[in-house]
Amino acid sequence: MSRKFFEAKKRHHYVWAKYLSRWGNGTKDVFYTTKTGKIAHDSVRAIAAEDFFYKTTTLTNRNVGIIKALSEKSPHHLHTQHMSYLEDILKIQSLEDMYRASGIQDHEAETLIHATKCNLMENLHSSHEMKVLSILEALTYERLDILNDKQHMIEFMMFFGHQITRTKTFRDAVFHAQLRRNSLEIEFADTIVHAWWFISYMFGMNIGWSLYSSRNEDSHSLLLNDTGLPFITSDHPVVNVHSCVSETDLIAPKYADLYYPISPRIAYIVCNSKRFVTGINRVDEAVVDELNTKITKQAMVHIIGNTEGALLNYKKHLGQRYNKMNPFL
Structure with a gap:
């Protein structure tokens, strides 16, 4: 297995660093x-970065139930996508659970588990960024016609939606808005905080799809x-x-x-x-x-x-x- 699989990405940008460098006059400064x-x-x-900002956490059955309930408010095809991502994450979590239950202590396994938790969502956001590199470049040169291509528009709107929901500003505003007047509200608010790395990604997908769907209006x-x-x-x-x-x-x-x-x-x-x-x-x-x-x-x-x-x-x-x-x- 490549050494890169074991390298945990500690510093997570909640605003894309390459995007910010557009204000660098040809440099990164x-x-x-x-x-x-x-x-x-x-x-x-x-x-616009914080250590382990997107690091995944272990989801309880109650966390998963609340995530599913939130996702069910989405259009059916988005709910299906959310659940597909969630299923993959729960499979990874299950593998860790089996490893912990075995009682075995293995340095390589511990390193890989840590790297996976640190890198999973960071890599997912990076994949969206890579898809819009050429789009942003074209828009910089006033080539708005690049968005006449349906796939380009979908990718740009998905990216656009995540630029709203992935930031620390948006996260803290949502956390602050959560009510904690009774046990149910407290449980819901705690899940929002604990699983924000995933919930914010769902929200970004939904906003992006909504913007794409309403593009003609x-x-x-x-x-x-x-x-x-x-x-x-x-x-x-x-x-x-x-x-x-x-x-x-x-x-x-x-x-x-x-x-x-x-x-x-x-x-x-x-x-x-x-x-x-x-x-x-x-x-x-x-x-x-x-x-x-x-x-x-x-x-x-x-x-x-x-x-x-x-x-x-x-x-x-x-x-x-x-x-x-x-x-x-």
Whole structure:
């Protein structure tokens, strides 16, 4: 067996490092805000990451029951996919259980078990990233026609959905929203926390499929920014920028204008408000400033830009929505 099977990936990025490097001016170094509110210039490897963020946990029968109940609310074909992934994970868990029950202590087995827990979801997210490399590259060069291909659109929307649900910002907001008024709610909330590595992946699949399914009703637009003010991104790179979004409560908004900056010059937005027309839209500085402000407010710690100046005017907005929803921070 290859040595790579035994190498546990410790540092998990919840925002794709290669994506963030689009703000690196040809390098891997970007300008970003730190936990102390300063602006640093360093490698993308240092940001939007946490050790063992996607590490899998052992699922109890009750955990599995709650996961299945959540999945059953999905369209049938997605529920089938969720359960297929879950079955594979439970098979791996069963193998570990048999190994533990044997009483045998084997260094190679322990190393492989640890690596599998660390790498399984990280590798799954990486597989989605690899599928959209050429798509993001084409969009950077204004080739929106690449999404006329059905498979490309499916892959991009699945990736897009996970860019919402895989972040630490989204995770903490969901954890904070869980009710714990009785034993059933506590059990449900504990499962959400314990199995978030899997539940968040299901949610991302569902959002991605919903966006794909509604593609003919929503506006899918490429925003071109040729102003002197570049787009910035953050540790939560897809945000709803519609004015109906509450800055204090985690409630479902009436409209979803899901905005995703791709580079300092290019962004993608899916609008069910019809704010932008389907196709290519050129934006002025006022719109860029609005979008940068909204992505900053919905970030947790990091906003990322291609220059220090691109971040200076937005630092004061950093994390405003996140902090209002999490008053104990």
